[in-house]
Amino acid sequence: MKTVRLSIIGFGAVGQGVARAILSKKEMLTGQGIDLCVVGISDSKGSEINVRGIDLKSALERKKQKGTVATGNESALDIIGNVEHEIVVEATPTNIKNGEPGFSNMSAAFNSGKHVVTSNKGPLALCFSQLKEAAEDNGVFFRYEATVGGAVPIFNLIHESLAGNRVIGIEGILNGTTNYILTRMAEERLPYDLVLKEAQELGIAETDPTYDVEGVDSACKLVIIANSVFGEAASYRDVDVTGITKITPEALELASRNNYVVKLICEAGNGTLTVAPRLVPKKHPLAVGGTMNVASILTDLAGKITISGKGAGSIETASSILSDIMYIVRNS
Amino acid sequence: MIVSMTLELKDIPGQLVIALAPISELHGNIMSVVHQHEEKTPRGTIPVQITFEIDQNFLDELIERLEKSGVGVARVGEERLRSSVSVVLIGHIIHSDIGDTIDRIDKTGFAEVVDLSLSMPAIEKTSSAYLVINAEGEKELKNALEILREVAAKKDLLMIEPIRLNSEAA
Incomplete structure (x- = not known):
């Protein structure tokens, strides 16, 4: 033993x-x-x-x-x-x-x-x-x-299972709170403020939701990925961050009519780090709902690998x- | 130039080769061929959609050669804007002059706004718009997006673009 x-x-x-x-x-x-x-x-x-x-x-x-x-x-x-x-x-x-x-x-x-x-x-x-x-x-x-x-085992996947691959880029949803809010807004056609309140009552969003909804939490995670996967000495200031507070139910409706959902997406690759709302085709593996997290990793040998799962709890x-x-x- | 054509072939063996041969003879580069064997025209011919790149000066010669060899040319069109992207804008879209926003893309000459849907819930609330931009190629499309980004930033509009990893590197 x-x-x-x-x-x-x-x-x-x-x-x-x-x-x-x-x-x-x-x-x-x-x-x-x-x-x-x-x-x-x-x-x-x-x-x-x-x-x-x-x-x-x-x-x-x-x-x-x-x-x-x-x-x-x-x-x-x-x-x-x-x-x-x-x-x-x-x-x-x-x-x-x-x-x-x-x-x-x-x-x-x-x-x-x-x-x-x-x-x-x-x-x-x-x-x-x-x-x-x-x-x-x-x-x-x-x-x-x-x-x-x-x-979701992102680092183990990259460092152990995909060892030998060069990671070209990573794209994903790394914040369950914003994903929940955007999913509910799209499904129920409710305004941002109302869904935020609901998320707070359910304990999915914090009393001060700034970290989540302004993209700060996502940006921190992206910085850790940049350091760990790309070996970049990146810090929070290197991330171009846009949150979800300005998103309207009408925008989600227009996107939906054209077969898109809107997600707060973290992107790393080409030396840039971005957190921003993005259009994701409805059938794309990144289009996960609720509080789910997902990451798509593009590599030179294995191609694209996508994993999703519970991002908190x-x-x-x-x-x-x-x-x-x-x-x-x-x-x- | 990139041309798309609908040809009508006789329903006998060997017709597709006869139709494609003159394109390569005139140094055309065939990009796609859609052969709908089960969909006959009322005339009993089989329609084929082909897209190819060719020197503009050879186009008339090509049509002549095709018709001489018994291939019907039902439609000829230039495929100018081949790349396309969708974006969503949120903000005071109308009051920040939507006409000007579209103009900035259209007057590039290499890209155009080809679709626009607007949603305005109430006068004092922000509006949302869904735009489709077509451009001559991927490079031109990137330039058009860059222009739209600048305009959006200046007009304080939130611009939601599609995910990138899928479209670019992959």
Whole structure:
């Protein structure tokens, strides 16, 4: 049995999803000779540490009851720096202004020789190359499948399955909220404001929807793709961004009459990064509805490959994180 | 120039070769042939649509040669605008002079707005338009889109273009 110790930094929807996924997959993992042992969990109010392994069930229960997992005052950085383990799962919320606290957590993990698996877009959109170098300098893995497309394995597909291909361009829908809004507007012929309100009530859009509807979230994901796939030292400022706030139901109706749907599309290729509403033929593989995400990857050998799936959600995102954890366990 | 023709062939073997031979003899480049064998004309002939590139000076000679060899030429047309793109515009389309917006494309000489549908929900609300632009080729189409982008930016119109990866590199 190979025991791998990990910490979960940030215990919101994603962090809890990871705990649930590890719990529910215990038998399968044991079958593969893997024992994932969570030795530290932290949230904004404190943390729980147990070097022999935290009881994840009671940690989840405590979080539900008290709103925090904390049994002590140790910080995230205390766990990363002082508790012996191999993998840090960084699942704190995205901060696009300065990348904190994710950036400090990841840097501390690399500097203490720990692998990092993350769902946190902020630090990667702001300082991808710096983080990648830190991982390389310390000889550890840096995996971030969950940052783009939720459950959709875009980076694994490109870096592992399509290894040897040159990626010519990537085009896709990487934000479920805007896709939901545009889909509902087109189907119900409702104005933007009304559908946004509905999405907020359903918890699909945030109270402050700016990140999603102005294309900021999509742009961050595109920056991560540009860095990871195209090796460009791109940052948020390099993306030409147009949001969906000006789109009218009449425009969607006109498009529909001519067999098009309108989607907020991310494009990378030819050295340019664009997020903008685009006309997509109704029968095109990119024309997915609801909150779905989709990515079409154009390569020199394999041609075009398109994958779609759930772009958000606690357990869906945990799927990508677990897959990154497994990759590290198998390759280290 | 690019020409599309509808020819009428007799329903006997070997007619298609007889019809295509003079095009290559006159250095034409055949781009497509649609042979509708099951759709006979009332005259009992079989219609064939062909599109080809040819020097304009040879066109009369070609028609003469075709008719001499018993091939009927039912229709001859120039295919000038071969590339096409759809775009959606949102904003104050009418008040920012839709006529001028279309003119800017039409007066290029290489591209034209060939279709336009408008939707105006209420006076104070923004309108939406669906446009189809045809151009002589892909390069001209890109130029026309670039012009429309500039006009849209100046008139504060949101311009929604088709996805690119499909049309370009692929």
